[in-house]
């Protein structure tokens with residue numbers, strides 16, 4: 001199989017220097033700063049009056065480095081997909097910045113925006129509905145070339161699409177087939193091939209394997225890891241399955257009600273979580289191996305996630321937090337390395353938005 | 367407001383209760399669907415038993431026939447296109463499949479109840495939750511509207527819906543997903559059935575809510591000493607609550623075992639593959655093991671062992687002979703109660 005460069009020509013598949021560079025070093029490729037998305041809540045039919053806002057994303061900051069995978073986890077409705085759409089510029093941010101190689105892309109339009117879009121692609125959750133059933137696989141994967149013809153001149157497209165099919169492990173002869181002729185896992189591969197078409201640097205994956213069966217999930221995850229190494233891709237990997245996120249991610253961010261609760265390396269988050277929400281979330285994960293399960297502490301949260309239209313004051317987690325004190329209802333905890341761990345050489349020293357952050361290992365047997 | 371507890375050891379298998387024999391016994395059940403493309407063989411000889419107080423988890427990937435088996439037991443299969451060419455479903459020793467529709471309906475309402483995956487679509491959106499819960503008592507026990515409402519509130523309390531009395535007149539969409547699933551559980555419990563079949567009861571829920579709902583289900587099951595069939599595609603979900611597991615593939619049970627043993631020593635290559643393809647929460651792994659290929663098309667199930675095109679251990683015999691569910695034993699022939707594997711090479715798989 002041919003190795004593709006950024007310009008799409010086949011080259012000798014020797015690993016580039018960048019591949020060997022340690023992940024998480026150098027300049028971030030993406031810097032997200034205080035990103036906010038409020039969806040207005042309106043009343044009235046003729047004269048729409050705004051009566052409030054769904055605070056889907058409410059001040060989120062993080063970095064993404066070249067070649068790394070940043071996992072984003074959190075419960076349904078916490079704002080993960082909205083973050084993805086903001087980064088893809090499918091939604092307009094209410095406020096905040098997204099710097100791509102130092103340039104704020106939320107302020108771009110026209111040609112400049114189009115140029116950036118090419119480098120940030122997306123793979124969606126649902127392999128059954130995200131592909132147009134009336135288009136052939138060749139048309140679906142080649143569609144991005146219509147918008148960016150500079151990537152593949154007309155005459156080369158068919159070859160390019162077949163190459164992409166090959167890259168994602170599908171038979172290049174399937175180019176004329178329709179989506180319904182493929183299984184869920186194969187459709188997800190088609191979605192990935194399409195995401196790769198423009199040789200992007202960043203791929204945002206929103207629940208890319210959630211709709212797949214366990215055995216097929218593993219095939220797609222392995223493929224994504226292989227492609228990342230091959231093309232030095234950066235992934236933002238959104239999922240609710242915490243085991244899969246650990247497997248694929250270098251760093252992980254935990255979201256709760258539109259805010260980032262905690263962020264760190266996979267070891268920091270899974271083995272040394274300091275935020276009560278992360279601890280509860282991890283402890284609730286059903287673990288199949290009885291040996292790893294027994295003696296494990298389980299924190300069963302009561303109640304549901306509050307409405308993002310009316311989040312609790314202070315710390316948003318306080319209505320479900322067993323450690324909440326008065327301070328939590330008054331002061332919003334900032335995402336920073338908690339005071340007790342500042343300057344300490346411990347995996348607990350990572351950013352966590354809790355007034356009373358403490359380390360608590362909930363995934364290992366004691 | 368939050369309960370922190372050390373997970374106790376998984377309870378020892380609970381006693382069979384005071385009935386003789388199992389509560390439910392499915393024998394050699396076959397279900398096929400006649401479609402335009404041909405005959406889809408969805409269930410191909412399923413056998414399992416559940417006793418009072420016992421939890422059986424049925425595990426399998428989508429399309430393996432878990433729900434169709436449950437629908438056949440409940441008598442809610444679409445017929446046609448569905449057909450049951452063969453098999454028995456014995457409830458306390460009596461075959462549900464040959465009963466009069468009248469008798470069957472009685473059992474379905476009061477003795478066997480089912481919880482579905484998608485609570486929102488199984489509740490009527492235009493009726494209050496209290497009315498729908500109360501209906502069970504009005505129809506089956508002839509209670510008055512007022513009495514039924516009292517019972518409904520009691521039930522909502524039972525499944526830990528906060529402020530039940532205040533919410534009894536709310537509509538389904540006013541509840542969160544987890545709450546709606548609790549209401550479904552309440553509905554299933556209403557007539558104190560002997561057996562509950564829960565089809566993917568937590569698949570649509572978040573992990574923290576999933577944990578709440580599974581805990582509730584396990585607690586109620588213990589309390590009422592019910593038999594419980596828990597259908598799922600997620601090994602983790604059932605690990606804490608099931609006594610035994612039946613793994614399905616292409617409409618057949620390919621392995622049965624007590625929960626612990628299934629994980630420790632799978633005796634079927636498919637089970638082993640599934641276990642190996644799940645990433646771990648407590649450590650970072652290497653490349654995931656992936657079972658190659660895809661689940662079979664039920665219109666043309668491979669001959670011999672249905673798993674053979676995907677199986678790393680397949681031999682010639684696997685392509686010709688259908689493996690029966692062999693009893694699985696220790697290497698020295700010692701008995702392993704409750705264990706079975708439908709693999710010609712089960713010995714090599716578990717002991718090799």
Ligand SMILES: Nc1ncnc2c1ncn2[C@@H]1O[C@H](COP(=O)(O)OP(=O)(O)OP(=O)(O)O)[C@@H](O)[C@H]1O
Pocket residue numbers: 039054055056074075076077078079080081082083240308
């Ligand atoms: N177009 C919209 N208009 C109004 N509210 C919206 C819109 N899109 C999303 N929301 C709300 O914003 C919040 C965050 O939604 P989002 O889809 O980002 O959640 P998520 O974390 O991706 O959840 P899931 O895990 O269920 O996919 C939710 O409360 C959602 O209802």
Ligand SMILES: Nc1ncnc2c1ncn2[C@@H]1O[C@H](COP(=O)(O)OP(=O)(O)O)[C@@H](O)[C@H]1O
Pocket residue numbers: 399401406408426427428429430431432433434435444447448664
């Ligand atoms: N009403 C129906 N008509 C035709 N085929 C059906 C029908 N219901 C289920 N099937 C088929 O039976 C097989 C098993 O389905 P099911 O029991 O729902 O699987 P699962 O194990 O995911 O619950 C699938 O191939 C499904 O498409």
Ligand code: SF4
Pocket residue numbers: 275276277315316317318319321322323324325328333353354355356357
């Ligand atoms: S700030 Fe308070 S309420 Fe929020 S997580 Fe920390 S202890 Fe809990």
Ligand code: SF4
Pocket residue numbers: 634635636671672673674675677678679680681684689708709710711712
């Ligand atoms: S019978 Fe053969 S093909 Fe089937 S699981 Fe066993 S070894 Fe594999």
Ligand SMILES: [Mg+2]
Pocket residue numbers: 080081082206
């Ligand atoms: Mg989403």
Ligand SMILES: [Mg+2]
Pocket residue numbers: 432433434565
């Ligand atoms: Mg099903």
